[in-house]
Amino acid sequence: MSNQNPVFIPGPTNIPDRLRLAMQVQTQDHRAPDFIETFAPVLEDTKKVFGTTSGQVVTYPASGTGGWEAAVTNTLNPGDKVLVARYGVFSHRWIDLCQRHGLDVQVIDCPWGSGAPAEQFETALSKDNAHQIRAVLVTHNETATGVRSDISAVRRAIDTANHPAMLFVDCVSSLASMPFEFDEWGVDIAVSGSQKGFMLATGMAILCVSPKALAASATATLPRTFFDFRDMMQANASGGFPYTPPLQLIYGMRESLKMLFEEGLENVYARHTRLAEGVRRAVDAWGLQLVAEAPELYSDTVSAIYVPDGINSNALTDHAFNAYGMSFGIGLGQLDGKAFRIGHLGSLTDAMVLSGLSTIEMAMADLHYPINLGSGVAAAQDFYRKGSPDHAKAAA
Ligand SMILES: *Cc1c(COP(=O)(O)O)cnc(C)c1O
DSSP states (O other): OGGGSOOBSSSSOOOOHHHHHHTOOOOOOTTSHHHHHHHHHHHHHHHHHHTOSSSEEEEEESOHHHHHHHHHHHHOOTTOEEEEEEOSHHHHHHHHHHHHTTOEEEEEEOOBTBOOOHHHHHHHHHHOTTOOEEEEEEESEETTTTEEOOHHHHHHHHHHTTOOOEEEEEOTTTTTTSOOOTTTTTOSEEEEETTSTTOOOSOEEEEEEOHHHHHHHTTOOSOOSTTOHHHHHHHHHTTOOSSOOOHHHHHHHHHHHHHHHHHOHHHHHHHHHHHHHHHHHHHHHHTOEESSSSGGGBOSSEEEEEOOTTOOHHHHHHHHHHHHOOOBBOOOGGGTTTEEEEEOOSSOOHHHHHHHHHHHHHHHHHTTOSOOTTHHHHHHHHHHHHHSHHHHHHHO
16 A cells, blocks of 8 residues: 555656556557647647747657756767866766766865855856856756755856856756746756656656757767757657657656646746745754755755764665655765655645655654654644635634
8 A cells, every 4th residue: 555655755756647647648650640749739838847938848768867968968079178066966967977978077066055156156167268168067956955056146157257158957856846947047958857847757858958059069079869959859840759759758748737837837836835845844843954054045846854963864764665655865975874855846735745744753753863753744734724725714
């Protein structure tokens, strides 16, 4: 029965029945006209989620990591310089990918729990008079630490330095859960995936590409075949795909977009803020600390929570799974053993989050954490009741 429990890992996320059913389709000829009718509107509608009219959406059968590879190999040349800050495992993995592609990676190491260092970017870019830095790479939501960075501040840093570098943003764990403004923030490539905010199975990398990045892809010389924008966009122009498309995921994506628009993107974002705030109230009531350093950095999709000194957080996540059949995120990288994570993105309601909070609370009590059983749940309940539209009516 425990496979009925929602997961509280920050991706892959819970797949609602409606999307599971939408992905249950018989094989179809992807060269038939009805595929074209399905696929083209999906690309068009996804632009609304990225917040773009000028960008172009492309998808690949891949996880988010494939999306990073597509961004880098399509636009850069061997030895090109890129500027990246490292403040968690995901920003680190992007650096690693660039290094393995033979790029010259200028890394700014930041404390884990902090976000993209706009001022340090500005300094580095201002010093680069020869404009050797081709791109600035930023992880919007660092899933390892529960930190959301201010992308508009990074844009301002690039503009203030009067620098032509492209801006690439990893929004894998933020898109479709927190606001994203591709055009307004002047993003050149945004990389996401199917298995987080879109509530789908893993397997589709979803990117948005600006005209400037597209122009760079015409002459870039890093090797690429599978991820080549040129093949993809040429095929997409007539509604097709350069190889066999992940049909089930495209059907799922069509339904996911419908769900997001029915709820309304603003309401989706507000729901994530509310869910996250309930979790934060619980953390506070337990007397524990978030890894994120300051409220303006708090992620609405994942909270990383330090466990008390001398306790191994992996024992907690193991116990929650073994005793109660519920998955929470482990501490990654520097936070291994020191923190656990509660993913609160995608298909979740107040009631579902309360089930997660009450379960992790039981697990903490079992392992003799210095918390009061029920305190976190009560704090979240108190917050969610007040946020419920019927609460005011019932109280009147
Ligand atoms: C999940 C995630 C990724 C992508 O990981 P894949 O396993 O390749 O899909 C990339 N960046 C961030 C911030 C993520 O949360």
